[in-house]
Amino acid sequence: MATTKIVIEGNKATLVLEGRLDTPSAPQVEQDIKPLYGDGLETLLIDCSAMKYISSSGIRIIISLYKFFSKKGGEVIVKGLTPEVKEVFDMTGLLDIFKIED
């Protein structure tokens, strides 16, 4: 199961994803991150350093966030990808899109 943590400071938000972001846990995560789809936020930092696993449902969530932020000219930064998750990002072409930080 995945857990989420959201920190908002002014126009900058941080989303911390932990555990397994698989298909069964995806609906809950989607609920949890709704605050991020609000006005006033320009930059989103997704911290994946504690996320062990991601499936296509998780990828979908991240792509949705990216689309939302990029539409209004904001920025999404992905941080701390584990090698396994990074491989999935690579397979799905996300490494080329996101700004990746270690």
Place this chain on the structure above:
Amino acid sequence: MKIVNNIKSSFAAKLSFMLFIGTFIVVTCVYAINNFRTRNHMVKEAVKDNAAMVDLFISKIGKEINLVEHNIKSRDMLFKEYYKKRDVDALDAMIKDVAKECNVREVFYALRPRGERTYMADALKEPDGKINVMRRTRNYKYYLHTYYLVPEKYQKDYWTAPYFTTIASQRAITFSHPIIDTTGDMIAVLGADILLETLTDTLSANVAKHSPIKGSYLMLVSKDGRYLAHPDKKKIANETYITDARENDCPELEIIVRKILDGESGNCIANLYGQRTIVTYAQMPELEWGIMLATPYDTITSVILEYIILSFVLMFIGFLIMGFVIYRIIWSMSKPLNVYSHASARIAAGDFDTPVEMTFSSGDELEKLGKDMDDMRVKLKNYYEDIQISAAQRESMEKELSIAHDIQMSMLPVESEVSLSNEYVKVNGYLNPAKEVGGDLWQYMLKDGKLMFIIGDVSGKGVPASLVMAQTVCLFKAQDADSSPLDLVMLINSLLSENNERNMFETLIVGKLDLSDGKLSFCNAGHDPMLLVRDGKVEEIPMNRNLPVGLIEDFQYRIDSLTMQPGDKILLYTDGIPEAENEMKELYSLKRLENALLENCEASTEGIIHSIREDLHKYVESAPQSDDITMVCINYRKMISNTENLTRTIVFKNQMSEVSRIAEFIEGIGEELSIDFSVMNGIQLAIEEAVVNIINYAYPDKTDCDSSLRVNFKDNVLTFILTDSGIPFDPTGKQDPDVSLDISDRPIGGLGIFLVKKIMNEVSYEYISEQNVLTMKKELKTK
């Protein structure tokens, strides 16, 4: 230089030149000898000619003198008659007649003086031939002259010595005949004067005209030693031979003249006036004059020299002409040689197509040579073409042989690469053929957890051996995991024995190692036994040796077995190793091989092979390799546990909560098979995506429907088979999303199946018995 080169390079010129020189030398020698003989002959001839001429002169002068003497003497009686009659006219007429008849200047008679009275009449012949009779005056005291005194005194005919005539002022001699009457008294002298010139000058002219040798000259000496004829006219009548000889330092002249005046005749060679001269001499009996015909030696020699030079020049010109003619003849006759020379140069340069020109037909050897040469050209041409064809054939054969070598080597594992290495077993081999196509072989294969291997040595080398070797390798490769080494050996034996007219045979070891329990079964067909390395010791594995394959068709081979423990190594080799010879023809030997193996028993398989190769190389040094060298080292590392060939199945409902259960199920398999976390992560993702697909879409209207996931692991391949009885759906038919598109242009979903395909090595879908069957395979990399 050009001429010399021409002579050197042209056959005709060379031959003509040599003929010219040779003939010239021979003829010159003959000529020189002949000339020497000619000179001697000419000298002899000159002497002979001179003698004849001297005789002729003597007789000529004698004739003149006799004519005068006869004419005078024959008038004796008539004179007396006319004298008695005192017929002066008749006497005048008589002397006139005599003068007419003889070649004289004058004819005279002088009467014996009586007291004061003298009488002398002359019939004088004028140069125009008229004869006038004149009488001498009293003042002319003829009775005091020798021509009167000597006949009167001795009453004998008398020839005077030469003297200068008062009238003609010429040299003359006088003949006087006493007319004696019956009482014995001389009554008159009848005589005639002959001009010396009439005698000598004609002779000298004769000498100049008739002598065969120019330069000959005549000398006449009177009884008193004066010259009557001499080439130096000043000396005539003025000088005696004695003064002349002494003035000119010719003592021989004096001796010769004395001999003549003593009445001798003959010839000799004397030094006259500083010249060697042939002198022929004689005395004239009537007048007791000496006659000498002289021919200087030099004139003979110079005549000969002149002759030699002339004829030599002529001969040289003749030879030049002859040389040129010979050259032209030989040149035209040897023209074919020139043509052949060009033709042979053409043939030598590789032009076999142009025929040898045969524009002449001499019918001799040269024509035959030309024909033979053309035959040779045609034969060479054919031969050359044959050689070209066979060279091309050989080239293609060599090419094929090289291809054969490549094919053969491709049937064997490549030496340099690590042949097989996984956590259970490691195999390394080395093969070095002595010939391009060899008879040694080795091969291995891993099938269903079983390592099968073969090592062999076909009798003989080269192509036949390699064909048998290829056949053996093919039969080996066609085996499957269940077949026994014994079966393979028997099969190879029966196939090779059949129609084995060449008696080819092969030693083999075929083995099969079950990696799950280390059980090694093997069959040795006459090959060198394997060596076992266990616990730091090396030992020969006991086994049935059997017979090499190919000898007896129905030979019953026996199989052996051995249980290998993890860590054991076995070494297989062909006899090329123990039988390798060094330069001293000493064998490497099995003992040395065992020692080399023992020293390196802790090393890896490739390490062992490398060390043995080094040791063998050090031993053999530069001696040539006579046999193929092959060795194979197998290291049994670890038993394959039973779990590693496993099958697990999980049945799940179409509920999302099942995803976690399946994840746990997969995780369990990963742990059981000790699969890497990162690999397992991918598998987890792929299975989740495939399962979610079924849960979400297979049964749109129902819940509680069962689907199953079967997992099988075999030969390092994980196979997942997902089966559901929902609506037919082929996920593999779905088009992959374009992940290179900008994210804003991409649909959010559709990534699931794409990820499955990405992760799994093989994904296939089938609809069988109203069930969707999705098979996914993942190869695990060996550690």
